[in-house]
Amino acid sequence: xxxxxxxxxxxxxxxLFEVDAPLVARKAKPGQFVILRVDDQGERIPLTxxxxxxxRGTITIIFQEVGLTTQYLGAKESGEYLAxxxxxxxxxMELPSPGGRVIAVGGGVGIAPVYPxxxxxxxxxxxxxxxxxxxxxxxxxxxxxxxxxxAELHIxxxxxxxxxxxxxxxxxxxxxxxxxxxxxxxxxxxxPMMRVVANQTRPYGVKTLVSLNxxxxxxxxxxxxxxxxxxxxxxxxxxxxxxxxxxQVDFDELRARAGMYLDKEKMALENCRCxxxx
Amino acid sequence: MEKEMKIKxxxxxxxxxxxxxxxxxxxxxxxxxxxxxxxxxxxxxxxEPCRQGCPVEVDIPAFIGLIKERKFSESIFKLKEKNNxxxxxxxxxxxxxxxxxxxLRAKKGEPVGVGRLERFIADWxxxxxVEIPPLPAPSGKRVAVVGSGPAxxxxxxxxxxxxxxxxxxxxxxxxxxxxxxxxxxxxxxxEIVAREVDYIKRLGVKLEVNVVVGKxxxxxxxxxxxxxxxxxxxxxxxxxxxxxxxxxxxxxYSANEFLTRTNLMKAYLFPLYDTPIKVGKNxxxxxxxNVAMDSARTALRxxxxxxxxxxxxxxxxxxxxxxxxxxxxxxxxxFNLLTNPVRLFGGDNGWVKGMxxxxxxxxxxxxxxxxxxxxxxxxxFVFEVxxxxxxxxxxxxxxxxxxTSGLKTGRKGTIExxxxxxxxxxxxxAGGDIVTGAATVINAMGAGKTAAKSIDQYLNSxx
Numbered sequence: 205x206x207x208x209x210x211x212x213x214x215x216x217x218x219x220l221f222e223v224d225a226p227l228v229a230r231k232a233k234p235g236q237f238v239i240l241r242v243d244d245q246g247e248r249i250p251l252t253x254x255x256x257x258x259x260r261g262t263i264t265i266i267f268q269e270v271g272l273t274t275q276y277l278g279a280k281e282s283g284e285y286l287a288x289x290x291x292x293x294x295x296x297m298e299l300p301s302p303g304g305r306v307i308a309v310g311g312g313v314g315i316a317p318v319y320p321x322x323x324x325x326x327x328x329x330x331x332x333x334x335x336x337x338x339x340x341x342x343x344x345x346x347x348x349x350x351x352x353x354x355a356e357l358h359i360x361x362x363x364x365x366x367x368x369x370x371x372x373x374x375x376x377x378x379x380x381x382x383x384x385x386x387x388x389x390x391x392x393x394x395x396p397m398m399r400v401v402a403n404q405t406r407p408y409g410v411k412t413l414v415s416l417n418x419x420x421x422x423x424x425x426x427x428x429x430x431x432x433x434x435x436x437x438x439x440x441x442x443x444x445x446x447x448x449x450x451x452q453v454d455f456d457e458l459r460a461r462a463g464m465y466l467d468k469e470k471m472a473l474e475n476c477r478c479x480x481x482x
Numbered sequence: 483m484e485k486e487m488k489i490k491x492x493x494x495x496x497x498x499x500x501x502x503x504x505x506x507x508x509x510x511x512x513x514x515x516x517x518x519x520x521x522x523x524x525x526x527x528x529x530e531p532c533r534q535g536c537p538v539e540v541d542i543p544a545f546i547g548l549i550k551e552r553k554f555s556e557s558i559f560k561l562k563e564k565n566n567x568x569x570x571x572x573x574x575x576x577x578x579x580x581x582x583x584x585x586l587r588a589k590k591g592e593p594v595g596v597g598r599l600e601r602f603i604a605d606w607x608x609x610x611x612v613e614i615p616p617l618p619a620p621s622g623k624r625v626a627v628v629g630s631g632p633a634x635x636x637x638x639x640x641x642x643x644x645x646x647x648x649x650x651x652x653x654x655x656x657x658x659x660x661x662x663x664x665x666x667x668x669x670x671x672x673e674i675v676a677r678e679v680d681y682i683k684r685l686g687v688k689l690e691v692n693v694v695v696g697k698x699x700x701x702x703x704x705x706x707x708x709x710x711x712x713x714x715x716x717x718x719x720x721x722x723x724x725x726x727x728x729x730x731x732x733x734x735y736s737a738n739e740f741l742t743r744t745n746l747m748k749a750y751l752f753p754l755y756d757t758p759i760k761v762g763k764n765x766x767x768x769x770x771x772n773v774a775m776d777s778a779r780t781a782l783r784x785x786x787x788x789x790x791x792x793x794x795x796x797x798x799x800x801x802x803x804x805x806x807x808x809x810x811x812x813x814x815x816x817f818n819l820l821t822n823p824v825r826l827f828g829g830d831n832g833w834v835k836g837m838x839x840x841x842x843x844x845x846x847x848x849x850x851x852x853x854x855x856x857x858x859x860x861x862x863f864v865f866e867v868x869x870x871x872x873x874x875x876x877x878x879x880x881x882x883x884x885x886t887s888g889l890k891t892g893r894k895g896t897i898e899x900x901x902x903x904x905x906x907x908x909x910x911x912a913g914g915d916i917v918t919g920a921a922t923v924i925n926a927m928g929a930g931k932t933a934a935k936s937i938d939q940y941l942n943s944x945x
Binding site: 293463464471 | 653654655663691692693694697698699719720721723729730732733735736738739742743747748752753754755756757758760831832879880881
């Protein structure tokens with residue numbers, strides 16, 4: 205059992221937990237993820253490690269309540285426990301060579317996985333230009349945290365309720381057009397956003413990385429549920445990723461695979477089991 | 483009378499028509515009278531050939547003799563001197579190629595039902611309360627066992643009975659390895675596995691789940707934490723795919739994923755359990771080993787109308803146990819042999835809808851000694867399927883070899899170990915599928931047992 209130490213409500217659908225997991229905290233590196241199970245009937249879901257504190261032995265996770273398990277998770281309170289919490293899994297991100305211009309792009313709940321990467325770059329002495337966006341002001345998370353580790357922070361919302369009116373790709377375009385070289389772009393967010401960014405940067409030949417979050421079961425390379433085509437080859441996100449070259453990723457396939465259980469998920473939400481977390 | 487003695491006492495089982503709709507165990511097991519009657523078939527011959535066939539050296543005539551005398555608690559005690567997991571072995575061991583193959587009675591009829599008797603006496607004990615054997619004084623030596631599958635459980639149990647302080651590290655949230663994620667409930671109830679694991683824990687073995695060695699902790703860190711010897715039993719967990727176009731379509735599963743969702747995550751009880759699984763009307767399972775049979779029979783129980791085994795060689799070469807093939811046939815699994823998939827294709831929605839195959843013929847034997855399949859030109863045909871399960875084998879999990887210094891590995895990602903399970907690194911042993919590539923539960927147990935003896939000697943040699 206893994207104790208939930210603190211809970212923060214970041215928006216009506218975004219929650220943050222600090223989880224007591226000393227073994228994971230000791231090892232966690234930016235880019236890695238955990239797999240958790242809320243209770244004994246629960247499914248295993250992957251979540252990116254948003255922050256790790258090896259001294260306190262805690263891992264921070266941030267999630268959006270989109271489906272059954274994230275809803276159960278969101279209903280937990282600090283002081284309660286998760287059945288299972290395992291990690292750190294996946295490969296840590298590689299730091300780009302210093303000196304070059306690095307741009308981080310986070311869309312929606314994707315700001316959570318972008319944050320530890322920007323923080324790591326910041327701690328390594330790199331200046332990062334960050335672009336974050338959300339549907340509306342209420343859903344914009346981690347603004348202060350991102351500001352603290354970014355050399356520049358640009359904000360946008362789809363509805364114009366905060367920051368620039370538009371999409372993260374609109375802001376990114378300004379940097380692609382300003383003529384100054386870009387060392388690397390890291391983009392994390394919903395699949396459509398990552399696809400847009402990949403297509404947008406491809407003609408410029410700028411190295412662009414995305415962090416994927418497909419359906420997983422074990423998270424250790426055992427089942428292949430998370431397979432994705434990268435550069436024409438099948439890779440397992442859990443052990444070969446989760447960070448991949450955006451220009452090589454087959455987003456159509458990813459999107460289709462992400463929807464494999466949508467009808468079942470709907471059914472489970474309607475049948476929401478009693479006596480569980482709800 | 484003598485004629486009746488020529489065949490094993492049958493074990494009652496669920497009717498195929500019924501059982502293909504549920505996940506309950508297929509055979510019911512012997513009752514006491516049948517078990518005693520079967521035990522009486524044992525000739526108690528001097529040569530005891532059956533014992534040569536047992537990878538964990540069970541004194542078979544002795545435990546059967548005690549069943550015959552109705553000394554059930556003495557019988558299970560005798561059995562457990564060598565085998566820590568008898569309720570599992572009695573169910574999943576391929577006795578027909580091991581102990582029973584060597585039985586004197588097999589020369590003129592059917593062998594003694596060693597597996598059925600083992601299962602009977604193990605279940606008898608589970609029903610009557612499990613006794614813990616007397617344990618020696620603690621040695622003060624600490625051993626880490628990586629993986630809680632058959633190799634790890636056996637090694638840990640034996641080392642605990644030698645007085646050592648053993649901790650098992652398991653990556654999943656439930657211990658048992660392939661016994662819980664791979665082998666289906668209807669062949670090996672998870673309650674049975676849980677009770678055998680409980681026995682290992684009662685021997686004093688500590689168990690840490692949710693620890694991925696190679697990620698959460700490394701072998702080097704385990705040594706730093708004071709473990710003096712380490713046994714690696716991480717199995718052959720990586721799924722192999724065919725490498726044909728269309729394998730990432732929706733509805734295409736590795737057998738590992740298909741079985742893990744169903745067994746470990748209990749997708750067959752969805753939505754009571756949260757993990758879903760999708761099975762269509764027409765399911766093709768590619769491969770013909772035990773894992774393929776398990777996948778096919780699972781698909782049937784999940785509601786498929788037609789389930790096909792698709793295999794590129796002929797019936798004779800199918801690697802599955804005869805009993806499993808027989809059970810699958812009884813339940814209506816359809817066998818498409820000498821058939822090799824070359825392409826999967828999907829509909830507009832991204833779901834698999836068909837499989838293009840080639841007919842094959844058998845040529846000369848290949849390096850495995852089996853006749854190799856050769857494609858028949860122009861024999862392409864398509865059959866409609868909406869779910870495909872790829873069950874063409876597993877390869878060793880690379881997480882430990884990749885993160886452990888000084889560990890020699892083989893060509894196929896296996897860890898190299900000598901006949902005692904000792905690896906190229908001092909203090910590290912390995913056994914089971916991580917050394918041999920995918921094999922059987924009992925061979926993994928045998929390797930765990932052999933390694934335990936060697937580890938014990940090593941620990942005793944330390945100051």
